[in-house]
Amino acid sequence: MAPSSCSELSLEVEPGPASRSGFKWNFNRADYGHGSTQQNWDDTLPDVSMASSSSSEPSLRIEVRPDSRSQAESSWNRVAYSGIDTLQYRTDLVINSLPADSDFNSLAKDYFDNSKNTLVLCTATGDCLRRAQNNHEIIRLAVKCFDEEVGTDKNKSGKTLEELKRFKAAEEPFFEELRALAGRVHLQQESLQRKFNARKGTLEQKLASLETWRRVSLAFFVVAFFSLLIFYVVASTKSLKHVITALGSALTLAIVPVGTWYNDRWNRNKEKEKKKLKLTTIMEFHAACTPIIRVLVFRLEVKFKSLLHSVDSVLTEGYALNVAMDKIKKDLKDVTDTIPDVLRRADDLGRETIMDWREILTRMMETL
Structure with missing residues (x-):
């Protein structure tokens, strides 16, 4: 079908x-x-x-x-990415469970939106470069025709020139589109980085504040306990010695479990904030993963423009075909050697992005 x-x-x-x-x-x-x-x-x-x-x-x-x-392999890779629909649905459920005014709500939305745009960039890169690989078969045919034809006279190089024209007509200016996509993802990641830094600073201050208040509250609790005990002892020294003795024993026994409960409660809050800080740090690490694609696409664009310029030098500037074809062969080899590496990096980045998405979503459900 x-x-x-x-x-x-x-x-x-x-x-x-x-x-x-x-x-x-x-x-x-x-x-x-x-x-x-x-x-x-x-x-x-x-x-x-x-x-x-x-x-x-x-x-x-x-x-x-x-x-x-x-x-074929590329098409089935796209089908494998269709699981993103279910992943997006689970993500929406988790984000909607967060308080609407939560600072993490906005950060989580931006993070997953960046992940989605990263997948778009990976898919676009793969699509464009695979189409470019198909078009390069045309120029390989032109090279083959040139090797078979004799001399450099245009009348004897008609097939070569025809294939070069067909290659020029088939080429698509997709690098501008890839630059726009990569630039948008890059700007989004810079914004995310600022938000990550702000949230980590807030959580670190909150952790320090929690520790300070834990110590202050425990000290206040102990002081209040002994102050109350001393007050009862002084007030009832002469009249109710046996009652005060029993009360003092009861309070002494109660201070240990009450203090332990109080300390455990503070520690639970502290551990919760630590988990949030760890989650934010992991999200920050996974979000900064596209610069290598931007660099590789830029390098490929430079080599690709050199190839197009070599073809144009024959078609529009009238350069000698035998001289230009040597340059075309060299530029074609540079481009064809680079494309598989960029494709591999784009496919790897797409898989890693989905794996990171799932990991962050799982950690969010465990932490929040």
């Missing part, structure tokens, strides 16, 4: 004879749309169909077009 549009990927399971249930799994990319990255979505998807066998279990048949095997 092929998807009906470039914005939705659906998997449908037809139940077997012994089963009366079925389900449908949708991943709506419109929720995480990012401009031109949604183009040619249909071209990157494998043909997928579900067929029922004679048993009650559905069977899965995947047909991958021979010319799109490199996109």
Whole structure:
């Protein structure tokens, strides 16, 4: 079953004879749309169909077009990310359980929004670079044609020039889009960093204040206890010695459990604040994880512009083809060697972001 549009990927399971249930799994990319990255979505998807066998279990048949095997893995990675819907639902439940005026409420929303934007950046980077890899097959064909053709005369290099023109026409200016996405995530992370620092400072001050008040309150409790005991002893020395003796014994026995309860209560509050501080520190660590992608995309853009300039030098400036092709071959090698590394980093970052999201959500449910 092929998807009906470039914005939705659906998997449908037809139940077997012994089963009366079925389900449908949708991943709506419109929720995480990012401009031109949604183009040619249909071209990157494998043909997928579900067929029922004679048993009650559905069977899965995947047909991958021979010319799109490199996109098949990417498509299934996107399907794996569809679990983000359930994760977002759980996140909303946890955040909605926080007090509306809580300072952590705003911080948690910003953190998870940053995680979502990071996933958008990873998906956009993967989509754009995989399309670029497909377009580079055109320029490889141009290099092959050049090697087969003789001389540098344009009449004898028609196929090479034709393929170079086709490559130039097929290229998409996606680096501007990636820069905008990466810049937005970067600004959001800078804002988060300031909020993390402010919250950590507040929690550290609160911890210090709790410890101070714990000591002061315990000292006040002990002083008040002995003051009361002395008052009763002085007031009733002559008349009710046996009563005062019993009262003093009772108060002496009571001070230990009461003091212990009082101290435990302060310690519980202190441990709760420590957990909040630890959670904030972990969130801060996980939030700062995209600079490497920004740097790699920037380096790739520089190499890619060099390749385009080499192609333009032949098509528009009339450079000798045999001289320009040497530069094109070198630039093409630089670009094709860099793209897999950026793709790997983007895929790793996407998986790490989802894992960090789940970890933070679990810690929030345990802490708050």
